[in-house]
Amino acid sequence: MTTAPACYRLESVQHRYGGRVVLDIGSLEIRRGETLAVIGPSGSGKSTLLRLLQFLERPTAGRLWFDERLVDSEPALDVRRRVTTVFQRPFVLNRSVRANLAFGLHVRGWSNRPAEIDHLLTALGLAPLAHAPAQSLSGGEIQRVALARALAFDPDVLLLDEPTANLDPRNVRLVEDLIRERQAQGVTVVLATHQIFQARRLAHRAALLLDGQVIEVGPTAEMLDHASDPRTRAFLSGDMVY
């Protein structure tokens, strides 16, 4: 894993909203095929980081590379289509669950892949809801639909923003199993979460983000068990550090 080439590279990346600095990262590398957990309290900049990695926004300052290519404008469609995000508050389209899952395939001009969609529906416990209007589902069901929709077109990079925030333990397990399945296939995963145990279960490495800054980054177990920075230790022990 340590020798894998960089999927993303951030150098002196700063991002501001209305003059307020919300992200200030000196250096961060996300390697191809790894799962990096970005942990930190609410408002620490996790979602903003994912937005930059999804190319939804360009950094106010600094440089971001994707696959060794500098991202200084909106990437070409074929590059953009390699990356997808499951947002913290996912939005489902006003159509059936199954049609939502097929959306990413349709925009790519691919065929429907019914077997793959059936597998995802079953794996996430959504099969009985396949023909239900997606907007009539509960928050937890919508979150699972959003994950299945993101996986249906086999992205190279999966950006997950609190993907199990609305789920009960049984569904958390279903989602994590599916993420592990993709990890085994070599998908790069960036998991923004404030659930330390989830980071431990899923991520190869973890990075702590506080006030938009990367405080510490390293192999997950090592960082969570033997954090070198006092702010990391304080966060992990539940102290207020922001």
Added chain:
Amino acid sequence: MSQLLTEFRRPELLQIVALTLRVTGAALLLATVAGVPIGALLGLVRFRGQRLVTLVLYTGMGLPPVVVGLFVYLSLSSSGPLGVLGWLFTPTAMIVAQAIIAFPLVAGLTMSAVAGVDRAVRQQVFALGASRWQSAWTVLLEARVGVTAAIVAAFGGIISEVGAVMLVGGNIEGQTRVLTTAIVLYTRQGEFALAMALGVVLIAVAFGANVLLLRLQGRLRDQ
């Protein structure tokens, strides 16, 4: 009542209804073809002067039809800039006038419907790999109930309109006489039973057309 029923059998009634549907249908089609894409674009993009464009559009939604009729009349009259077309006092002039009345309604309400779609939809669609056109189309589909309501509102606005079609059509029997102008004429002539019969037909036509549009809206909502 029996006199009213007799009036329904008048031979010219069918011709008047057919022309009404032809003029209003063509005007609505033109306004929809132009108004939906323009309204969608205005709802999707941000640009300098957008507030002014929005203000003009909203003003257009409340434009008195008779003023539109006057404008079209002057443009198409023999001394007007488009007089050479020879459209004045023809169904074409009526279609033009009604399309101008319907356009701001379709475009303005479509703009509101599209702008009202959650910004999260665009970001989600972008993140799922949609191109710009696919994103715009998806947002328009998400706003489909509002867009259909825009078309329904425009239809209601022009089928019941009398001032503009009277001015530019001239209410010529067998040529430019539609339901609304015929009602005005027969009321003035004291033929109240016939005017009433035409009024009933106008309401029935409007009701039937709205049933069709609302069924379409319901089907779109359920998709």
